[in-house]
Amino acid sequence: MNMYLKKTLTKAIVMCALFVVTMPCSLSAQQENSIKRDGMAGAPVDVDSLAKALQKRKTVEFQGEYPKDPVLNVQQWSNIHRSILPPKEAVRLPMLALQTNLLYDIGAFTPNLGLELGISPRGTLLLSGSYNPWNMSGASNDNKKLNHWLASLEYRLWLCERFDGHFFGVHGFYGNYNIAGYKIPLILEKGSENYRYYGNVYGAGISYGYHLMLGKHFGMEFTLGVGVGFMKYDRYERNNCGQCKDTGIKRTFVAPTHTGISLIYLIK
Numbered sequence: 127m128n129m130y131l132k133k134t135l136t137k138a139i140v141m142c143a144l145f146v147v148t149m150p151c152s153l154s155a156q157q158e159n160s161i162k163r164d165g166m167a168g169a170p171v172d173v174d175s176l177a178k179a180l181q182k183r184k185t186v187e188f189q190g191e192y193p194k195d196p197v198l199n200v201q202q203w204s205n206i207h208r209s210i211l212p213p214k215e216a217v218r219l220p221m222l223a224l225q226t227n228l229l230y231d232i233g234a235f236t237p238n239l240g241l242e243l244g245i246s247p248r249g250t251l252l253l254s255g256s257y258n259p260w261n262m263s264g265a266s267n268d269n270k271k272l273n274h275w276l277a278s279l280e281y282r283l284w285l286c287e288r289f290d291g292h293f294f295g296v297h298g299f300y301g302n303y304n305i306a307g308y309k310i311p312l313i314l315e316k317g318s319e320n321y322r323y324y325g326n327v328y329g330a331g332i333s334y335g336y337h338l339m340l341g342k343h344f345g346m347e348f349t350l351g352v353g354v355g356f357m358k359y360d361r362y363e364r365n366n367c368g369q370c371k372d373t374g375i376k377r378t379f380v381a382p383t384h385t386g387i388s389l390i391y392l393i394k
Contacts (some may be wrong), residue, residue, distance in 0.1 A: 242289075272308055
């Protein structure tokens with residue numbers, strides 16, 4: 127019975143995944159922005175104005191009849207626009223984006239920057255890094271610190287087109303840390319606020335996110351990712367120049383590994 131349930135559940139998951147990946151896309155925000163930039167949306171467009179605009183752009187002559195309705199909405203105009211222009215020219219997708227995770231910036235006081243490159247109409251690669259140098263040397267009265275650097279690489283598959291809407295990702299990360307006086311659930315052991323930890327971490331995970339266009343170049347991204355990490359560290363007393371208590375400790379954790387609210391700047 128258990129084997130039957132497992133097989134049924136596996137088939138259901140595979141079918142849902144295939145449905146999501148092959149799901150048809152409606153008119154996206156980037157397509158609407160492209161139409162608006164060309165003066166083809168916003169206010170209702172007259173057919174005569176449409177023809178004149180096409181002649182100015184020296185595009186291929188429209189093969190077929192214009193709609194009888196003299197006023198075109200965005201969807202109708204988009205259909206005509208795509209039928210006249212070659213597919214690659216109809217919508218120019220962004221190739222490059224810069225981003226910073228505001229949760230990381232504000233919540234952990236850690237400067238971070240990401241560079242995302244389009245590698246296919248629905249695929250992107252995100253390379254991101256962060257660095258926290260505050261209180262590196264420590265102090266006798268307060269040795270609390272979250273010193274670390276972290277680098278990660280993520281491949282993203284967008285459900286419709288890159289840099290717009292929903293996406294799923296697979297990421298890997300590596301970093302080094304020197305943390306004292308912090309309680310970090312799921313990652314560090316209980317009572318971690320009483321010690322200092324020095325070591326490295328690496329791991330991998332999966333993520334889901336949504337990109338919301340705010341304009342021609344700006345957007346907001348909401349991401350939630352979970353993964354498994356492997357740590358190796360030495361544990362010290364919390365105070366500055368504290369005595370080493372244990373060395374070569376290994377720890378494995380499952381926790382959020384790629385979560386954030388990011389500000390995006392698209393480079394066309």
